Amino acid sequence: xxxxxxxxxxxxxxxxxxxxxxxxxxxxxxxxxxxxxxxxxxxxxxxxxxxxxxxxxxxxxxxxxxxxxxxxxxxxxxxxxxxxxxxxxxxxxxxxxxxxxxxxxxxxxxxxxxxxxxxxxxxxxxxxxxxxxxxxxxxxxxxxxxxxxxxxxxxxxxxxxxxxxxxxxxxxxxxxxxxxxxxxxxxxxxxxxxxxxxxxxxxxxxxxxxxxxxxxxxxxxxxxxxxxxxxxxxxxxxxxxxxxxxxxxxxxxxxxxxxxxxxxxxxxxxxxxxxxxxxxxxxxxxxxxxxxxxxxxxxxxxxxxxxxxxxxxxxxxxxxxxxxxxxxxxxxxxxxxxxxxxxxxxxxxxxxxxxxxxxxxxxxxxxxxxxxxxxxxxxxxxxxxxxxxxxxxxxxxxxxxxxxxxxxxxxxxxxxxxxxxxxxxxxxxxxxxxxxxxxxxxxxxxxxxxxxxxxxxxxxxxxxxxxxxxxxxxxxxxxxxxxxxxxxxxxxxxxxxxxxxxxxxxxxxxxx
Amino acid sequence: xxxxxxxxxxxxxxxxxxxxxxxxxxxxxxxxxxxxxxxxxxxxxxxxxxxxxxxxxxxxxxxxxxxxxxxxxxxxxxxxxxxxxxxxxxxxxxxxxxxxxxxxxxxxxxxxxxxxxxxxxxxxxxxxxxxxxxxxxxxxxxxxxxxxxxxxxxxxxxxxxxxxxxxxxxxxxxxxxxxxxxxxxxxxxxxxxxxxxxxxxxxxxxxxxxxxxxxxxxxxxxxxxxxxxxxxxxxxxxxxxxxxxxxxxxxxxxxxxxxxxxxxxxxxxxxx
Numbered sequence: 001x002x003x004x005x006x007x008x009x010x011x012x013x014x015x016x017x018x019x020x021x022x023x024x025x026x027x028x029x030x031x032x033x034x035x036x037x038x039x040x041x042x043x044x045x046x047x048x049x050x051x052x053x054x055x056x057x058x059x060x061x062x063x064x065x066x067x068x069x070x071x072x073x074x075x076x077x078x079x080x081x082x083x084x085x086x087x088x089x090x091x092x093x094x095x096x097x098x099x100x101x102x103x104x105x106x107x108x109x110x111x112x113x114x115x116x117x118x119x120x121x122x123x124x125x126x127x128x129x130x131x132x133x134x135x136x137x138x139x140x141x142x143x144x145x146x147x148x149x150x151x152x153x154x155x156x157x158x159x160x161x162x163x164x165x166x167x168x169x170x171x172x173x174x175x176x177x178x179x180x181x182x183x184x185x186x187x188x189x190x191x192x193x194x195x196x197x198x199x200x201x202x203x204x205x206x207x208x209x210x211x212x213x214x215x216x217x218x219x220x221x222x223x224x225x226x227x228x229x230x231x232x233x234x235x236x237x238x239x240x241x242x243x244x245x246x247x248x249x250x251x252x253x254x255x256x257x258x259x260x261x262x263x264x265x266x267x268x269x270x271x272x273x274x275x276x277x278x279x280x281x282x283x284x285x286x287x288x289x290x291x292x293x294x295x296x297x298x299x300x301x302x303x304x305x306x307x308x309x310x311x312x313x314x315x316x317x318x319x320x321x322x323x324x325x326x327x328x329x330x331x332x333x334x335x336x337x338x339x340x341x342x343x344x345x346x347x348x349x350x351x352x353x354x355x356x357x358x359x360x361x362x363x364x365x366x367x368x369x370x371x372x373x374x375x376x377x378x379x380x381x382x383x384x385x386x387x388x389x390x391x392x393x394x395x396x397x398x399x400x401x402x403x404x405x406x407x408x409x410x411x412x413x414x415x416x417x418x419x420x421x422x423x424x425x426x427x428x429x430x431x432x433x434x435x436x437x438x439x440x441x442x443x444x445x446x447x448x449x450x451x452x453x454x455x456x457x458x459x460x461x462x463x464x465x466x467x468x469x470x471x472x473x474x475x476x477x478x479x480x481x482x483x484x485x486x487x488x489x490x491x492x493x494x495x496x497x498x499x500x501x502x503x504x505x506x507x508x509x510x511x512x
Numbered sequence: 513x514x515x516x517x518x519x520x521x522x523x524x525x526x527x528x529x530x531x532x533x534x535x536x537x538x539x540x541x542x543x544x545x546x547x548x549x550x551x552x553x554x555x556x557x558x559x560x561x562x563x564x565x566x567x568x569x570x571x572x573x574x575x576x577x578x579x580x581x582x583x584x585x586x587x588x589x590x591x592x593x594x595x596x597x598x599x600x601x602x603x604x605x606x607x608x609x610x611x612x613x614x615x616x617x618x619x620x621x622x623x624x625x626x627x628x629x630x631x632x633x634x635x636x637x638x639x640x641x642x643x644x645x646x647x648x649x650x651x652x653x654x655x656x657x658x659x660x661x662x663x664x665x666x667x668x669x670x671x672x673x674x675x676x677x678x679x680x681x682x683x684x685x686x687x688x689x690x691x692x693x694x695x696x697x698x699x700x701x702x703x704x705x706x707x708x709x710x711x712x713x714x715x716x717x718x719x720x721x722x723x724x725x726x727x728x729x730x731x732x733x734x735x736x737x738x739x740x741x742x743x744x745x746x747x748x749x750x751x752x753x754x755x756x757x758x759x760x761x762x763x764x765x766x767x768x769x770x771x772x773x774x775x776x777x778x779x780x781x782x783x784x
Contacts, residue, residue, distance in 0.1 A: 057758030060745035070671045079733040143770040184760045297766045328744035337723035346650030349754035
């Protein structure tokens with residue numbers, strides 16, 4: 001049962017075995033798995049419930065409807081834009097469906113440096129294999145590569161760099177190119193099309209989803225979480241309180257919101273909540289081609305070059321990925337706060353766009369404050385800055401190799417590369433906060449997982465240290481950033497956490 | 513002058529605080545903040561005057577607090593005496609007056625009706641959009657042609673109220689004479705730059721200054737993101753840049769189903 005704010009006209013008290021905050025890649029799976037074990041679940045989602053028929057592919061309508069803060073979320077003081085979904089299904093509704101398993105090297109770091117149990121590649125494979133068929137993960141076929149993706153493929157091949165079509169969670173994709181505005185055809189197998197409807201149809205009696213509901217605090221008694229207090233944006237522009245009493249609480253609201261909820265609830269026992277955030281900052285590099293590219297026609301993210309990424313090298317680097325966006329979001333990747341951006345946008349149909357996804361260090365912090373209740377402080381380390389420059393240079397090389405007449409970087413001051421000789425301009429312009437315009441869609445970390453309480457917020461199975469029955473399960477528990485798109489890792493960790501809780505239910509929930 | 517500036521700052525706090533406090537908090541909180549600001553000015557000035565601290569910027573450390581209070585960095589050659597002590601007492605005593613005047617000036621603006629304030633905000637948004645997206649050039653429609661400001665206003669109506677408040681304060685700060693003076697040397701509001709209404713040259717210079725300032729960078733990016741939303745989401749702009757979406761309920765004209773696959777399970781339809 002999905003309860004929307006408009007259905008609520010009075011304060012509500014709920015009791016359930018499990019209360020989950022957040023309905024994205026982790027929360028939806030946790031709800032399904034808990035229900036499969038016969039547990040009753042109340043799932044709280046801040047965003048609205050919007051089935052695919054609500055998706056009209058218009059930025060003007062979809063961005064306020066589906067994105068957190070209507071897409072207006074920035075790091076301080078760097079001003080990097082951080083996109084996150086805010087709707088039933090979370091970011092899986094607005095992502096580009098790219099699926100990577102956690103790189104083996106990253107799992108090795110988690111095991112060796114952070115002493116996390118049970119995340120070796122062999123163990124994790126079991127969870128990936130459980131999740132992937134449920135969301136129809138498959139490799140993009142050659143006929144599905146549009147010109148923008150082919151430019152990355154051809155450029156990489158010319159340079160002798162490794163690359164491959166992406167795996168995506170999509171079934172019979174219509175290639176409309178608007179995944180990030182919600183899939184109107186229902187072919188993207190987001191949580192909205194898979195786990196959530198499956199949960200509703202099979203376990204509708206056990207799982208109740210509240211949309212338009214903002215969790216404000218986790219209640220506790222000693223070392224036990226007792227439930228969650230929330231507010232519902234109810235009927236007639238009124239808000240009502242929703243109190244959930246539960247035997248076990250999962251916080252799965254994403255890096256910023258999960259950290260904010262723990263901080264707001266006074267649950268920052270070891271002072272580490274909100275610390276160690278990474279965002280995968282991904283500066284765009286635009287190639288201008290003489291011929292028409294029409295990058296918006298077809299799958300936006302269907303190919304990647306992994307020559308410099310952890311997947312191939314086993315160390316931190318960057319992944320070069322093709323991406324394309326409708327005009328508004330695309331315009332934000334171009335330089336300028338004045339007339340120049342309009343001049344540049346006139347070549348929209350001749351542009352190819354590549355992003356170099358930086359495998360960054362976890363140096364950001366979520367803290368309470370600011371008009372939105374929480375701020376994400378983040379800046380690049382000098383090592384990250386060096387990698388970002390290298391990533392932009394090599395993205396530009398790919399575009400030039402594929403025949404771009406000029407390459408425009410995402411520096412705020414317009415920077416145009418015409419040939420290999422100009423590449424040093426990228427370095428001389430720099431990547432400081434005043435120099436570059438960077439977007440991100442992968443906030444992660446903040447509630448680090450670790451095998452020992454020192455240096456970690458949650459244990460190897462997502463339980464918050466110092467509590468008996470409080471769990472955090474989402475991208476915020478990553479001990480390090482991934483270097484690849486994170487949704488599949490979140491889903492696998494959620495499946496794993498649910499299995500662990502199921503096996504130890506009496507221990508955590510304090511009953512049978 | 514310092515009292516005046518503090519009063520203006522306090523006014524910004526009042527505008528923002530009024531929205532916050534109207535949601536249930538105690539208005540006395542604002543009064544306490546105001547008194548605290550005056551107390552800080554008193555304490556800082558008194559410590560300077562008795563030479564307990566030095567004025568830290570932009571003068572060197574050896575430039576004492578008393579010198580600064582008496583001469584303000586000018587070659588007046590005044591030294592401390594009974595007369596200057598008395599004058600200082602009088603000046604300190606009227607700090608609250610200056611603060612009050614500055615606040616009242618700000619509050620005078622605050623007393624405008626919501627409708628008037630809304631109109632002013634619309635004007636700032638409209639001029640900002642027109643500066644970023646003037647009519648003509650490579651993409652013919654201007655922001656005014658596609659009613660960008662109305663789209664932005666709609667956006668501000670659906671974002672969280674506190675964010676709307678913050679954006680409103682940012683827009684008024686952006687429009688402030690003080691910032692325009694700092695970046696252009698002109699004592700004008702942003703909306704009053706460019707005497708010729710058809711020109712956005714001075715306004716464009718002001719925008720460029722914002723984007724190059726480290727401390728205002730995040731704000732500039734928020735304004736760009738907000739205003740671009742009102743322009744690049746408009747169908748006439750879609751046409752002008754050659755974007756042919758959206759296409760629902762139909763399939764995209766470029767849709768390529770590839771080789772028709774056999775149904776993978778009984779009952780599943782093949783792709784049309």
